Amino acid sequence: MSEAYKEIDGGSLDLLIVADHASAYVPDDIDLHIDPTLLHEHIAIDIGVAEVTQALAAQLGCKAILGGVSRLVIDLNREEDAPGLLPVMSDGHAIAGNRDADLNARLTRFYHPYHRRLAAMLAQMTSPFILSLHSFTPSLASDPAQERPWEVGVLYNRDGRAARIAIPMLEAAGLVVGDQQPYSGALLNATMNRHAEANGIPYLGIEMRQDVAGSEEGQARFAAILGPILLDCKARFA
Secondary structure (H helix, E strand, C coil): CCCCEEECCCCCCEEEEEEECCCCCCCCCCCCCHHHHHCCCCCCCCCCHHHHHHHHHHHHCCEEECCCCCCCCCCCCCCCCCHHCCCCEEEEEHHHHHHHCCHHHHHHHHHHHHHHHHHHHHHHHCCCEEEEEEECCCCCCCCCCCCCCCEEEECCCCCCHHHHHHHHHHHCCCCCEEEEECCCCCCCHHHHHHHHHHHHHCCEEEEEEEEHHHHHHHHHHHHHHHHHHHHHHCCCHC
């Protein structure tokens, strides 16, 4: 198993769950010079994503790829020339160990293997559909006045086809839904721009609120709601 990613082989359905920020792992030979407790916070990991991914893969009988390292080691959901690829600040916290880090070494070690494997998994599918799964913090330390009332956000860039299908279904399931919230996929959608939109592959970009996704009850709720919606979306692109 590569340290750059983890795979889940839940079955043969042509649906791939992509979880860029599902891990808080920092290799022993990388020192970020941060308080270790921050590795349990939203700046390091998308809380609840790994658990919901695993539940959905088993429920739907599909595959998944999860980023193998913390977003503080390298952000897999950024373009290669993006300023935040190797973060030196995150929500008011200095990531001092990244100031003099070798970006090319981390690209070679983590970023490129992850994206190569993601592309290879899609290439093995006849009619792929992607779920891009993330989670967001209900409050930012750097912007405490910002209100984030949504339980789930739906993000997309130019291809909003699946979003238009899913949003009313998510609302009908009783969730408070943000269309392009808590931020717009037109601004931050690197992995889906590269693997989905550039190749005409339909996808659904989901952001779960972390205070919901962080509990077993919330994870079960998200998996139960998202499963049928994903199957419905995929069926419309068959």
